Amino acid sequence: MAPMAGLTDTAFRRLVKHHGGCSLVVTEMVSAEGLVRGIDRTLEYAEYTEDERPVAIQIFGGDPEKMAAAAQVVEGLGADIVDVNMGCPVPKVAKHNAGCSLMREPEHAAEIVCAMSRAVRIPVTVKMRAGWNEHELNAPTLARMMQDAGASAVAVHGRTAAQSYSGSSDWELIARVAEGLSIPVFGSGDCVEPRQIIDRMGGGRVSGVLVGRGALRNPWIFAQASDMAAGREPRVVTMEDRGRFLLEYIDLLLDEGINEQKGFRHSAESMRHSPAFALRASARQGACVPGSTDGRARGRERWVVNKVRALGSWYTKGLENGGHLRVAINSAESVTHLRDVIGRFFFAQEAEATALKGGGYTDTCSRRS
Numbered sequence: 001m002a003p004m005a006g007l008t009d010t011a012f013r014r015l016v017k018h019h020g021g022c023s024l025v026v027t028e029m030v031s032a033e034g035l036v037r038g039i040d041r042t043l044e045y046a047e048y049t050e051d052e053r054p055v056a057i058q059i060f061g062g063d064p065e066k067m068a069a070a071a072q073v074v075e076g077l078g079a080d081i082v083d084v085n086m087g088c089p090v091p092k093v094a095k096h097n098a099g100c101s102l103m104r105e106p107e108h109a110a111e112i113v114c115a116m117s118r119a120v121r122i123p124v125t126v127k128m129r130a131g132w133n134e135h136e137l138n139a140p141t142l143a144r145m146m147q148d149a150g151a152s153a154v155a156v157h158g159r160t161a162a163q164s165y166s167g168s169s170d171w172e173l174i175a176r177v178a179e180g181l182s183i184p185v186f187g188s189g190d191c192v193e194p195r196q197i198i199d200r201m202g203g204g205r206v207s208g209v210l211v212g213r214g215a216l217r218n219p220w221i222f223a224q225a226s227d228m229a230a231g232r233e234p235r236v237v238t239m240e241d242r243g244r245f246l247l248e249y250i251d252l253l254l255d256e257g258i259n260e261q262k263g264f265r266h267s268a269e270s271m272r273h274s275p276a277f278a279l280r281a282s283a284r285q286g287a288c289v290p291g292s293t294d295g296r297a298r299g300r301e302r303w304v305v306n307k308v309r310a311l312g313s314w315y316t317k318g319l320e321n322g323g324h325l326r327v328a329i330n331s332a333e334s335v336t337h338l339r340d341v342i343g344r345f346f347f348a349q350e351a352e353a354t355a356l357k358g359g360g361y362t363d364t365c366s367r368r369s
């Protein structure tokens with residue numbers, strides 16, 4: 001699954017993994033600076049659980065030394081892979097010589113990957129775009145430089161930074177990158193149906209496909225693609241399944257930081273033992289108690305509501321009456337209200353459809369526009 005800032009949190013990744021077919025998850029991008037300084041929020045973005053493995057933590061930054069130090073923190077956190085973001089076009093990131101602006105400074109980008117590869121034993125990978133703009137489509141050259149600098153794999157989103165998300169991903173260019181490299185190359189962009197994953201994987205031009213927005217709309221996309229790859233019909237996802245997914249997502253978000261076995265989550269050992277980290281961790285634990293009557297619990301609930309709203313804007317796409325659901329989710333002010341909206345949308349329709357059909361509801365395609 002492709003990294004997506006604000007969306008591919010540990011709760012979402014766990015649920016996707018649980019449904020099967022997804023062989024690698026990548027965290028949302030995490031600031032190298034924040035990791036090195038042990039910033040609480042940054043460390044939260046880097047959290048993962050054992051059931052997500054193998055897991056790559058993606059970092060962004062522009063300073064080779066800091067990126068190497070951040071890679072060591074990632075290694076200390078126990079991640080399987082450290083991935084470098086060279087594709088983010090957001091000015092906040094790009095203006096600090098990070099994200100996709102590294103594509104305009106290939107030597108500097110190579111220095112970063114070289115420093116990181118020397119600093120850690122885990123694989124260092126790079127995620128880039130096709131290039132800066134249509135006149136600077138340098139992914140084939142940059143990817144080769146990354147390979148020479150020590151990268152173990154690269155992933156290419158076949159749009160330029162200038163395109164942002166307009167147009168379409170250039171899979172011919174991605175194939176050209178793959179042809180020129182001996183390390184694995186993963187393609188990214190516009191796989192929103194399981195069939196598209198199978199088609200992109202076919203022909204052996206790329207070693208894998210990273211799925212982003214398709215997973216936000218349909219977290220079963222990987223499981224369905226693996227059904228198809230095995231020659232089976234893709235599994236049917238009912239409205240009830242979709243509703244249950246959202247409810248489980250809410251429960252996992254509410255549970256974060258509490259009721260966890262020791263060692264379930266991963267934190268850099270050096271930071272775990274620092275008093276500042278312990279203080280922040282205990283403050284976070286307190287803020288995590290759902291149902292508590294103080295203001296902190298409301299803060300946590302607000303956070304959960306906002307997370308579900310963010311996912312909801314993608315998850316509702318293509319659903320019949322998805323626009324109504326999106327509006328209802330966006331106007332829900334509490335977790336109770338959210339659960340109620342989900343219950344009425346997914347489970348009431350399910351019961352109605354079951355009654356109408358006199359049996360189990362299976363025709364999910366008819367609910368997609």
Ligand SMILES: Cc1cc2nc3c(=O)[nH]c(=O)nc-3n(C[C@H](O)[C@H](O)[C@H](O)COP(=O)(O)O)c2cc1C
Pocket residue numbers: 002003004005006007028029058085086087088127157188189190191210211212213214
């Ligand atoms: C909301 C959102 C957040 C994203 N955040 C990241 C990120 O943090 N790091 C990254 O490398 N790519 C990020 N991407 C790009 C995706 O990983 C992916 O390459 C891109 O969306 C194209 O794939 P898709 O068509 O399957 O979505 C993001 C995309 C979206 C839509």
